[in-house]
Amino acid sequence: MEEWKSRDCKKVEQETFKISANLARGKQSIPIRAQYASKYSIFVRFLNHDRFLDGAEFNKLLIQNNGEAFELGPCRFISEPNIDGYDGRLIFVHDVYDLRSLFSDNRVLSLQNAFIDLPLVLAHKEKVKQSFKNYTANLSYDLNVYKSLFDDLDAEYIQEPRDIQTSVQEAIINTEGRNFLRFLDEKLHELEHLVAGFSKEENERHGFYFRKLLWSIIMCSPFMRRTNLKPRGYPGDSVMMRMLYMNEFEGETTFSRLMHKHPMEHPAAQAVRNRRKLVTEKLIETQSGKSAPSSEKLKVLSVACGPAFEMQDILLSPEDCDKYHFTLLDQDRQALYEAATLIDQIEKKLGTKIYVDYLDESVRTMLASSQLRDKWGLFDYIYSMGLFDYLTPPVASAVLGKLYQILRPGGTMLIGNFHVSNPSRCYMEYWLDWVLYYRTEEEFTDLLGNAESAEGKVFFEDSGSQMFLQVEKR
Numbered sequence: 373m374e375e376w377k378s379r380d381c382k383k384v385e386q387e388t389f390k391i392s393a394n395l396a397r398g399k400q401s402i403p404i405r406a407q408y409a410s411k412y413s414i415f416v417r418f419l420n421h422d423r424f425l426d427g428a429e430f431n432k433l434l435i436q437n438n439g440e441a442f443e444l445g446p447c448r449f450i451s452e453p454n455i456d457g458y459d460g461r462l463i464f465v466h467d468v469y470d471l472r473s474l475f476s477d478n479r480v481l482s483l484q485n486a487f488i489d490l491p492l493v494l495a496h497k498e499k500v501k502q503s504f505k506n507y508t509a510n511l512s513y514d515l516n517v518y519k520s521l522f523d524d525l526d527a528e529y530i531q532e533p534r535d536i537q538t539s540v541q542e543a544i545i546n547t548e549g550r551n552f553l554r555f556l557d558e559k560l561h562e563l564e565h566l567v568a569g570f571s572k573e574e575n576e577r578h579g580f581y582f583r584k585l586l587w588s589i590i591m592c593s594p595f596m597r598r599t600n601l602k603p604r605g606y607p608g609d610s611v612m613m614r615m616l617y618m619n620e621f622e623g624e625t626t627f628s629r630l631m632h633k634h635p636m637e638h639p640a641a642q643a644v645r646n647r648r649k650l651v652t653e654k655l656i657e658t659q660s661g662k663s664a665p666s667s668e669k670l671k672v673l674s675v676a677c678g679p680a681f682e683m684q685d686i687l688l689s690p691e692d693c694d695k696y697h698f699t700l701l702d703q704d705r706q707a708l709y710e711a712a713t714l715i716d717q718i719e720k721k722l723g724t725k726i727y728v729d730y731l732d733e734s735v736r737t738m739l740a741s742s743q744l745r746d747k748w749g750l751f752d753y754i755y756s757m758g759l760f761d762y763l764t765p766p767v768a769s770a771v772l773g774k775l776y777q778i779l780r781p782g783g784t785m786l787i788g789n790f791h792v793s794n795p796s797r798c799y800m801e802y803w804l805d806w807v808l809y810y811r812t813e814e815e816f817t818d819l820l821g822n823a824e825s826a827e828g829k830v831f832f833e834d835s836g837s838q839m840f841l842q843v844e845k846r
Contacts, residue, residue, distance in 0.1 A: 391475070393435040394446075395462075397428075406435070406456065408475040412468060415458040416419055416449065426451035426460070433462065438478050444469060500581045507566055508585050511559055515589045518552055522627040529647045541626055549630050556634050564798045579802045583668040590803065593631035594622045599804040607806045608758055610679040610707045616644045617681060635804065640796030643837035647757050647788055648838065650833050652685040658784055659695050669727060673751040675775065676759035677702050679710035683718060683726075690724040697727040699748070703734035735759075735767065739776055745778050754779055755786040760819075761808040768809070776823050776845065785843040789816055794837045816841050 395402040407416040414433075418424065426449065433444040451460040470481040498504070522544070567578060583590060584601065590596045595615050599607055615622065619636045621629035624800050635641060659670045674680060677700040687693050702708050708730050712806050715726050720754045731748070741747055754775050760768050772787065779785050790797075792810040800806040813830045816839060827844045 391437050395430040396432045397430045409461055411472050412460045413463050416459045416462050424449050425799045442480050499577055504578050504752055508582055512585050519627045526625055542627055552630055555635055560799055582802050592628040595632050595635055599806050610710050613678055616641050628640045638796045639837045643833055643835045646833035646835055647838055648682050651755055652682050654786055671697050671751045673699045673754045675701050675756035677711055678707045687718050690722050693724050693726045701731040701733050705732055735771055739770055744774055748778055750778055750780045752783045757788045759789055760789045768822055772819045781844045781845055783845050787841045788838055791839050
């Protein structure tokens with residue numbers, strides 16, 4: 373069944389990506405039907421009974437699509453059997469085009485475009501301090517030596533049964549692996565001292581240089597790989613959060629497992645685990661102390677909810693499920709789907725229904741709405757664990773004001789933000805390419821502006837890395 377679905381989807385995709393075009397050969401203009409074949413090739417059907425042999429070359433391909441004209445460079449015809457009536461494929465011999473982008477998004481992207489900025493990228497290193505270059509080169513050498521040693525050890529027991537492999541690897545991790553993690557700690561302290569006093573621009577420049585030289589090492593860690601590549605376009609996605617909550621050794625080799633585990637044990641990672649517990653405790657405390665009749669559910673809004681892992685901490689019994697009406701908001705539809713999947717699992721486990729709504733909304737749509745109260749309603753409790761770390765002060769203040777508007781009198785709002793003293797800041801920015809907007813306590817409370825009847829206080833989770841602004845609406 374899944375195979376049939378896959379074929380059907382592929383057929384729909386191909387039928388959608390079909391356009392008329394012309395090939396130029398000398399003074400000839402040859403009409404064709406072009407269809408998306410792959411990212412780097414096009415199915416072609418020659419019209420007007422034209423016939424060309426395998427290997428025939430053309431000067432250019434001219435396309436009119438959705439009111440726009442595109443000209444692609446020299447290409448070659450490759451004859452191949454095709455039951456859909458296409459004569460073969462076109463491939464391009466000078467430029468490498470992203471043809472999916474052309475057919476689906478009506479944009480021409482050449483993979484060689486990246487080389488346009490090459491001189492600027494190469495010159496980037498001229499502004500990097502020599503002391504930093506020395507540090508990074510030495511660290512790269514040391515890490516590659518460690519990697520070779522751990523890889524050699526892995527090769528020694530690779531033929532053993534799986535349980536023996538696991539046992540041997542655990543022994544290595546608990547001995548030489550722990551020594552290696554301490555080595556990473558020492559090198560990170562050196563880095564922190566080296567970049568102390570750098571401006572924002574200097575941190576960005578040196579961080580870019582650092583990651584370029586250590587890229588192969590960084591890619592060994594499943595966690596670091598994801599924070600750097602950002603497959604969903606932003607840091608802190610649900611997969612990263614799951615890794616942080618799990619706090620385990622992950623990876624295919626001993627070295628990769630150690631590189632993955634090291635950031636898991638840093639204060640910022642512990643703060644993420646702590647805040648989940650803190651939010652759960654505060655919400656349960658609020659629900660237990662509410663003066664409203666017990667039959668009235670506490671209306672709760674989670675902003676930038678992600679996969680809402682905390683739901684499994686809050687909802688432990690059918691009675692718990694009957695106390696709340698949740699609204700989960702996120703701009704990442706995949707995260708909302710994961711949250712819905714988790715809710716479904718809890719419902720099946722407890723044999724009850726959970727009152728929950730899902731909002732596929734963003735900060736932009738929130739700020740653009742003049743009737744947010746009519747659109748979303750009012751809430752007794754609003755919380756957001758990680759959103760404000762990515763908002764500039766003006767935007768953060770505006771969002772906080774919007775959320776305050778939809779908080780009922782007597783309601784509570786709990787907002788998280790990493791503090792300027794976050795001890796993992798250097799690690800996150802240089803190794804993980806994970807940059808946040810840090811704030812002091814005063815800067816955090818100032819976001820409230822002149823909100824009437826607002827009482828705000830700031831407190832920290834146990835690691836001291838992240839603070840929370842708790843606002844009561846009187």
